[in-house]
Amino acid sequence: MDPIISIKGLSKSYASGFEALKSVDLDIRRGEIFALLGPNGAGKTTLINIVCGIVNASAGTVHADGHDIVRDYRAARAKIGLVPQELSTDAFESVLATLKFSRGLFGKAPDPAHLERVLRALSLWDKRNNKIMTLSGGMKRRVLIAKALSHEPQILFLDEPTAGVDVELRRDMWQMVRELRTSGVTIILTTHYIEEAEEMADRIGVINKGELILVEDKNVLMRKLGKKQLTLQLQTPLAAIPPSLGGLPLELADDGNALVYTFDTQSEQTGIAALLRQLSEQGIDFKDLHSSESSLEEIFVSLVHGGSKGARA
Amino acid sequence: MNWHAIRAIYRFEMARTFRTITQSIASPVLSTSLYFVVFGAAIGSRMGAIDGVSYGAFIIPGLIMLSLLNESISNASFGIYMPKWAGTIYELLSAPVSAIEIVFGYVGAAATKSLMLGALILITARLFVPYEVVHPFWMLGFLLLTAVTFSLFGFIIGLWADDWQKLQVIPLMIITPMTFLGGAFYSINMLPPLWQKITLFNPVVYLISGFRWSFYGVADVNIVVSVSAIVGFLLACLFAVWWIFRTGWKLKV
Ligand SMILES: Nc1ncnc2c1ncn2[C@@H]1O[C@H](COP(=O)(O)OP(=O)(O)OP(=O)(O)O)[C@@H](O)[C@H]1O
Ligand SMILES: [Mg+2]
Numbered sequence: 134m135d136p137i138i139s140i141k142g143l144s145k146s147y148a149s150g151f152e153a154l155k156s157v158d159l160d161i162r163r164g165e166i167f168a169l170l171g172p173n174g175a176g177k178t179t180l181i182n183i184v185c186g187i188v189n190a191s192a193g194t195v196h197a198d199g200h201d202i203v204r205d206y207r208a209a210r211a212k213i214g215l216v217p218q219e220l221s222t223d224a225f226e227s228v229l230a231t232l233k234f235s236r237g238l239f240g241k242a243p244d245p246a247h248l249e250r251v252l253r254a255l256s257l258w259d260k261r262n263n264k265i266m267t268l269s270g271g272m273k274r275r276v277l278i279a280k281a282l283s284h285e286p287q288i289l290f291l292d293e294p295t296a297g298v299d300v301e302l303r304r305d306m307w308q309m310v311r312e313l314r315t316s317g318v319t320i321i322l323t324t325h326y327i328e329e330a331e332e333m334a335d336r337i338g339v340i341n342k343g344e345l346i347l348v349e350d351k352n353v354l355m356r357k358l359g360k361k362q363l364t365l366q367l368q369t370p371l372a373a374i375p376p377s378l379g380g381l382p383l384e385l386a387d388d389g390n391a392l393v394y395t396f397d398t399q400s401e402q403t404g405i406a407a408l409l410r411q412l413s414e415q416g417i418d419f420k421d422l423h424s425s426e427s428s429l430e431e432i433f434v435s436l437v438h439g440g441s442k443g444a445r446a
Numbered sequence: 447m448n449w450h451a452i453r454a455i456y457r458f459e460m461a462r463t464f465r466t467i468t469q470s471i472a473s474p475v476l477s478t479s480l481y482f483v484v485f486g487a488a489i490g491s492r493m494g495a496i497d498g499v500s501y502g503a504f505i506i507p508g509l510i511m512l513s514l515l516n517e518s519i520s521n522a523s524f525g526i527y528m529p530k531w532a533g534t535i536y537e538l539l540s541a542p543v544s545a546i547e548i549v550f551g552y553v554g555a556a557a558t559k560s561l562m563l564g565a566l567i568l569i570t571a572r573l574f575v576p577y578e579v580v581h582p583f584w585m586l587g588f589l590l591l592t593a594v595t596f597s598l599f600g601f602i603i604g605l606w607a608d609d610w611q612k613l614q615v616i617p618l619m620i621i622t623p624m625t626f627l628g629g630a631f632y633s634i635n636m637l638p639p640l641w642q643k644i645t646l647f648n649p650v651v652y653l654i655s656g657f658r659w660s661f662y663g664v665a666d667v668n669i670v671v672s673v674s675a676i677v678g679f680l681l682a683c684l685f686a687v688w689w690i691f692r693t694g695w696k697l698k699v
Contacts, residue, residue: 211542
């Protein structure tokens with residue numbers, strides 16, 4: 134299937150001369166949840182804003198559902214909903230009025246039933262007649278989501294949708310995003326909560342200093358870059374790793390009270406059986422053991438860190 | 447044409463007017479009434495008629511134009527400046543709307559407000575001074591043309607302004623002096639000869655003179671010149687708006 138969003142050679146230099154995006158190529162697949170990760174100032178919002186028509190690109194092209202976002206902006210934008218990172222709302226408007234406005238702006242005929250569904254799904258129905266300025270930050274965030282959904286977009290951009298939203302509501306929101314995907318909506322989100330990307334995304338893109346340094350299926354990424362660690366709590370602390378175990382990926386931790394064995398999740402042979410055999414031959418006893426998997430967060434940090442080091446070298 | 451969008455913007459702007467009815471309608475009507483009391487009744491009673499029109503009646507067209515100019519500019523400039531300032535402009539920029547639709551929505555609403563205001567002042571004036579309108583169609587035409595043109599002008603100011611001060615500076619420093627010196631309170635024939643010439647550089651003179659002609663059939667400058675001047679300004683504003691949206695100037699980075 135052809136991608137629903139196709140970005141080619143996209144660059145952006147702001148008036149200050151700052152290069153926020155450096156020739157980014159990216160295809161978003163139809164119906165997926167795509168998470169864009171990157172540290173502050175990486176260029177995530179810039180990328181989203183260009184696709185949505187808020188920022189002009191310096192070079193490159195973007196097609197949304199086959200429509201060039203500049204030449205054929207009407208068709209392209211009618212398909213796209215955006216929840217911006219900044220909480221910008223019409224303070225004096227009521228929740229319902231602002232949704233009606235959004236729907237109209239995107240060229241859709243009034244549909245009170247749809248707006249009611251959206252508001253109920255976001256637990257905002259009770260607040261529909263309240264002025265937006267009287268809502269809490271998390272509620273305002275949901276109003277922005279409701280505005281984006283009011284015009285039934287096929288592509289939804291969520292720029293840090295869960296910033297400032299409490300844990301329970303965040304779970305609700307994830308649920309809602311999944312339901313949207315089930316109904317056929319393609320979702321592109323940015324987040325600083327890695328567990329969010331880990332939980333939600335089908336694919337993950339990592340952007341750093343305006344460059345897309347990686348795009349990967351989430352599961353593949355976890356498998357490829359994920360490490361497992363086996364930690365053994367020792368009976369008696371060791372001062373150093375015995376020379377006979379020197380060739381193995383072992384480290385001492387916890388003042389010599391723990392032995393950490395790192396292995397690759399991809400390899401067929403983990404080497405755990407061999408390790409345990411050797412330990413008992415050496416007479417090293419342990420009282421407890423547990424294994425852990427590296428999270429996306431660690432992968433992400435090592436990627437971005439490694440990337441910047443590489444660039445400097 | 448995205449008619450739903452035009453309607454959405456128009457309604458949004460009209461809702462804002464009615465939410466701030468004191469500020470956007472009541473206060474200009476009140477201040478104009480005060481002018482009638484002070485200039486029309488109190489001072490006017492000691493002034494002779496101008497071109498056969500009593501002073502109280504003479505100042506009505508000028509006063510209406512004064513309010514119309516100020517309100518058109520401030521309504522339209524505020525209407526588009528507000529979303530820029532609050533950040534809600536993102537939605538307008540990301541929506542499938544063209545410049546024409548945005549202008550129709552915002553300028554249409556601002557012009558509607560000005561026309562409502564103009565009508566209200568006309569009615570209020572009747573309470574203070576008797577007057578008649580010789581050319582009612584022309585009068586309506588002038589009202590409409592002025593409301594649209596200066597709403598468009600205000601819209602441009604709102605696009606251009608990137609802080610509150612800039613939003614105020616043109617109306618305050620340029621428009622207000624021009625309207626006061628534009629012959630709202632006097633006929634330019636009452637000025638010394640040199641000033642009669644200088645004052646012809648003030649576009650508001652043509653506006654007020656033309657508008658007054660539609661009331662009383664007397665004008666300081668030729669009516670054709672008046673109409674041409676205001677249509678010319680309208681075209682200039684249209685061109686400026688077209689250019690602004692074409693280049694994304696001040697809206698997109
Ligand atoms: N209008 C602008 N003018 C100049 N530079 C800008 C502008 N907007 C953004 N930038 C710069 O472009 C870079 C990328 O910004 P962007 O907002 O895209 O980052 P981000 O990845 O969304 O960051 P965050 O996680 O903090 O939201 C930053 O260095 C920022 O300072
Ligand atoms: Mg951002």
